[in-house]
Amino acid sequence: MTASATHADGQVGDRVDAGPTDADLTPYGGVEANEAWREEVRRLAAEQDAVVLAHNYQLPEIQDVAHHAGDSLALSRIAAESTASTIIFCGVHFMAETAKILSPDKRVLIPDERAGCSLADSITADELRAWKAEHPGAVVVSYVNTTAAVKAETDICCTSSNAVDVVASIPADREVLFLPDQFLGAHVQRETGRDNLHIWAGECHVHAGINGTELAARAAAAPDADLFIHPECGCATSALYLAGEGAVPAEKVKILSTGGMLDAARETSATSVLVATEVGMLHQLRQAAPEVDFRAVNDRASCRYMKMITPAALLRCLREGLDEVHVDPDTADQARNAVRRMIEIGRPGGGE
Structure with missing residues (x-):
């Protein structure tokens, strides 16, 4: 069973670079993440009635100072439920946009507005409208890693935590357009068995x-290790192939969101785990299960966009009120139902 794929601009490749190298995207620096910095961040946040949210791929010091750390779905829920008047979103731009969509009356800040996302950039609203025109009546499921404009053209959003549940909730006779991540889409199709699922050929370059x-080489060198594989990874199909061929015991291969990885880390009986996702996740995993040896399948898989949220950037944001995120009210209104439906479906998404 294969899904149709519409090719976005850019190439699908074996890349490990983490985004742009232009000098104008150099992260803010010059601030040490020491105890004085942590106290100042918390003091300013309290003074401004702000809640600081950090994605699991952020620098360890940013994760540790945040009020809440988690994956996209967990942080979306926290942002929607928070009573704070200001949300400081330490992540990439689409995440802060999502918080603004859910909380239009709150001030939403991202410590560096230049922190974008290669996956979100792999489809535009115009491209989605054209795709919808080719499949009238199809249900559009957009990964949360998309712009506000794309969400406004979407029926229901999802994250890697609940993508399978979201697609499974759609009547079996309805066509589904799944975007933009082709690897997550392939995972959803494997799990649901749908032959009317069409997948956009986008990707997260990391x-x-x-x-x-x-992955095969690392698994062969550590035969007793569990494999935690994010479904956005290019190696997810290979992991299942290794299990099917008996090269790796099937019970050791776990396709998981970042929140799911935390749950699995707390439950695993393995002494070592190979982790296929952005390397920032290792910090949360090691905190959740310090007795387990967590190692990256690819230790170069670091997202430069995520790492643009530095201690200096966070302090600048809190001191100067920069950078505020705005979403056109009409766009936000159209996107809100799709995001709210995402929040209502599936497992909590792993926060804290």
């Missing part, structure tokens, strides 16, 4: 660069 050859 996850796509974690390849099957590398």
